[in-house]
């Protein structure tokens with residue numbers, strides 16, 4: 614069966630789409646087959662030039678067919694579902710049932726953290742992912758306090774942070790050229806993919 618990784622949460626702009634694209638990029642860099650499923654109602658980005666395919670899950674039926682195909686597939690592949698902005702609650706509950714991992718990105722702000730931790734407690738196989746984490750050493754001290762608070766509230770369910778990476782914005786463009794993905798973005802993507810593969814092993 615292809616592994617389904619669902620990226621959701623009830624906070625707009627926390628980085629669901631960015632984390633989904635970074636994860637697919639990283640899995641491809643590790644020579645894994647990955648596809649990203651879009652579920653939000655925005656125009657579909659092109660797969661052209663990317664090291665992973667983008668699939669259309671904007672209609673319920675199409676999404677169900679993709680999930681069904683993944684659960685039947687014998688491929689060693691990864692289906693990364695970007696949960697979209699406008700669908701939460703029941704949608705997340707339904708889709709996450711099929712997912713081996715449910716990732717909930719959050720940024721370093723109290724509102725994001727509270728929403729993400731409450732959400733994480735509601736879903737099994739769910740982990741929060743600190744996203745856009747600072748790379749500035751002064752701010753890092755303050756943000757470490759936030760991470761420790763999250764770890765206390767959600768023991769062993771806080772993934773290593775995804776750093777703030779300006780180059781990740783490029784992955785959100787309609788068309789990209791894989792060779793233009795800069796080294797820093799590749800490194801961030803690869804590290805994220807390694808952490809996710811480890812987590813998949815730990816949840817069985």
Ligand SMILES: Nc1ncnc2c1ncn2[C@@H]1O[C@H](COP(=O)(O)OP(=O)(O)OP(=O)(O)O)[C@@H](O)[C@H]1O
Pocket residue numbers: 624625626627628629630631632653697698699744745746775776777778779781782785
């Ligand atoms: N790790 C990151 N480094 C730098 N910028 C980031 C990172 N993650 C997200 N961003 C930026 O933050 C903004 C929101 O990110 P994104 O669109 O991925 O969030 P989202 O949760 O998918 O939003 P929505 O709820 O609207 O679907 C974008 O401008 C994106 O480029």
Ligand SMILES: [Mg+2]
Pocket residue numbers: 629630631653695697698
């Ligand atoms: Mg999005």
